[in-house]
Amino acid sequence: MATLAIDIGGTKIAIGLVENDAIVERRQFPTPIVQQAEHFAGTILEHATDWIGQFSRIGISTTGLVTEQGISAINPDTLAFPAPFPLAQALEKLTKLPVAMLNDAQAAAWYEYTQLDNNTKNMAFITVSTGVGGGIIINGQLHSGATGLAGHVGHFSIDPNGPHCGCGQIGCVEAIASGTAIKRFSDAQFTPNISNIELFSLAQSNPIANEIIEQSAKAIATLCCNLKATLDLDIVVLGGGVGLANTYLERVQQHIVARPKAFQVTVVPAKGDYDACLLGAAFQFNKEEIW
Ligand code: BMX
Ligand code: ZN
Numbered sequence: 001m002a003t004l005a006i007d008i009g010g011t012k013i014a015i016g017l018v019e020n021d022a023i024v025e026r027r028q029f030p031t032p033i034v035q036q037a038e039h040f041a042g043t044i045l046e047h048a049t050d051w052i053g054q055f056s057r058i059g060i061s062t063t064g065l066v067t068e069q070g071i072s073a074i075n076p077d078t079l080a081f082p083a084p085f086p087l088a089q090a091l092e093k094l095t096k097l098p099v100a101m102l103n104d105a106q107a108a109a110w111y112e113y114t115q116l117d118n119n120t121k122n123m124a125f126i127t128v129s130t131g132v133g134g135g136i137i138i139n140g141q142l143h144s145g146a147t148g149l150a151g152h153v154g155h156f157s158i159d160p161n162g163p164h165c166g167c168g169q170i171g172c173v174e175a176i177a178s179g180t181a182i183k184r185f186s187d188a189q190f191t192p193n194i195s196n197i198e199l200f201s202l203a204q205s206n207p208i209a210n211e212i213i214e215q216s217a218k219a220i221a222t223l224c225c226n227l228k229a230t231l232d233l234d235i236v237v238l239g240g241g242v243g244l245a246n247t248y249l250e251r252v253q254q255h256i257v258a259r260p261k262a263f264q265v266t267v268v269p270a271k272g273d274y275d276a277c278l279l280g281a282a283f284q285f286n287k288e289e290i291w
Contacts, residue, residue, distance in 0.1 A: 001056035005281035006044060007104060008062035008071075008087075010078040010130045013044060014275070017051055018059075018282035023275060025051070035082055037070070041090035058091055058099045061107035061281035063131065066148050071101075074152055075174060077166030078131050100284050103144070106151050107280025108272065109135025110142050110287060112237040115271040120234045124227050125276070126153060128220060128248070129240035132174040138231065142287065154178065158222050173223050177216040179242045185212045200245050217248060221255030225263040239270035239277075 002019040013031050016023040032043045045052075063079055064071040070084030088101040102110075109125035116123065121140050127133045132154030136143045143150050154174035155167050162171025163181070175181055179196055187193045189208050202209040220243075224236050238249055249269055256264050270276040 002051075002054050003282040003285065004048060004051065004055040004058045005278050006058065006060045006062075007275075007278040007281055008060065009104070009277075010063055010080075013047075014278050015044065015048055016275070016278050016282070017054060018279065021283075023278065026275070026278070033080060037086045037090035038094065040085075041087060041094050044091075045094060055097070057097055057285065058095065059107075059281040059284050060088060060091070060099065060101040061104040061277045061284075062087070062101065063104050063133065065152070066101050066103050066106075074149075074155060075131055075166035078180065102280070102284050103133070103135070103148065103151065104277040104280070105133030106135035106142060106144055107284055108239060108270065108276035109137055109151065109237075109280070111272055111276055111280040111283040112239075112270055113137045113140070113142075114283060114286070116235065116237075122231055122233050123235045123237060124151075124153070124224075124231070124233055125237045125239060125270070126220065126223065126243065127240035127277070128177060128216070128238070128243035129179055131180065132178045132220070132223075133240075136227075136231065153223055153227065156223055156226060158219060158226075173219050177219040177223075177242075179240075182212055182216055182242065185215070196242065196245075200247070203247070213248070214251060216242065217251035218255045221252050221259070224252065224256055224265050224267060225259050228263050228265040233265055236265050236267045237270050237276075238267050239272070239274075241274065244269055244274065 002017045005016045005018045007014040014028045016026040070086040072083035073079040088099045092099045125135045134151040134153035136151045155172045157169045159171030163175040165172035165175035272279045
């Protein structure tokens with residue numbers, strides 16, 4: 001029997017049927033703007049109507065802080081739910097199936113950890129996408145903390161003179177490096193406005209475009225070195241639409257090697273590619289069995 005995997009982002013939802021550790025079918029649609037969890041759950045299930053009967057459990061990975069009560073935004077600018085949003089309960093009620101839910105980057109961290117060699121015990125996954133999210137594995141276990149907040153590394157405040165973050169702090173990595181931040185810097189420079197994909201192409205010839213991306217990559221490098229200093233990580237896995245964009249990983253690596261050796265850490269691209277969070281949604285069921 002397969003698992004229905006659901007990955008909830010601020011702008012889009014990806015769903016997949018995951019069987020034998022692989023996505024056998026996948027779909028994507030815009031995140032519905034509804035206030036009621038049951039209405040939201042019903043909309044998701046409508047996109048999976050023809051899969052009903054093929055899955056025996058549901059795994060959710062979602063942007064935001066996940067607690068027993070539901071989903072709450074740390075940065076409300078990127079999510080329009082009333083908090084806490086009891087999505088797991090709503091899906092359980094509608095399907096009568098077991099439902100598990102984790103933060104998106106924590107779920108991806110667990111998936112990516114299972115794909116690494118056995119010598120790796122301490123790692124972090126960082127996604128640079130709409131926001132900047134993270135998940136931390138310590139001694140082979142996902143560390144989510146007493147309140148589920150652990151890994152919200154996008155809210156390391158790294159510049160006291162930096163931009164305001166939607167979380168209420170100033171100079172967060174997310175406010176400098178995320179896809180949303182890149183778009184904001186880009187819109188202030190280019191008229192007519194261009195997409196982030198266009199910005200990455202333009203960066204090859206235009207120093208302003210290049211500087212916006214460099215600023216993001218440098219903030220992520222600072223984050224990686226701070227995490228190395230805090231947790232002595234073996235490796236950092238990078239994902240997300242921006243994190244996996246052409247030249248981005250190399251830019252981060254270049255900034256890391258300019259730091260003192262003690263704080264340098266190896267950064268590799270996510271094996272799950274753009275679907276690391278979706279695979280993580282299904283893999284959270286394997287958490288207990290693996291070690
Ligand atoms: C934000 C926060 C994190 C999330 C991260 C990446 C909210 C709604 N989300 O820091 O929980 O992991 O963004 O999210 O507060 P993504 O949507 O960019 O993948
Ligand atoms: Zn913040």
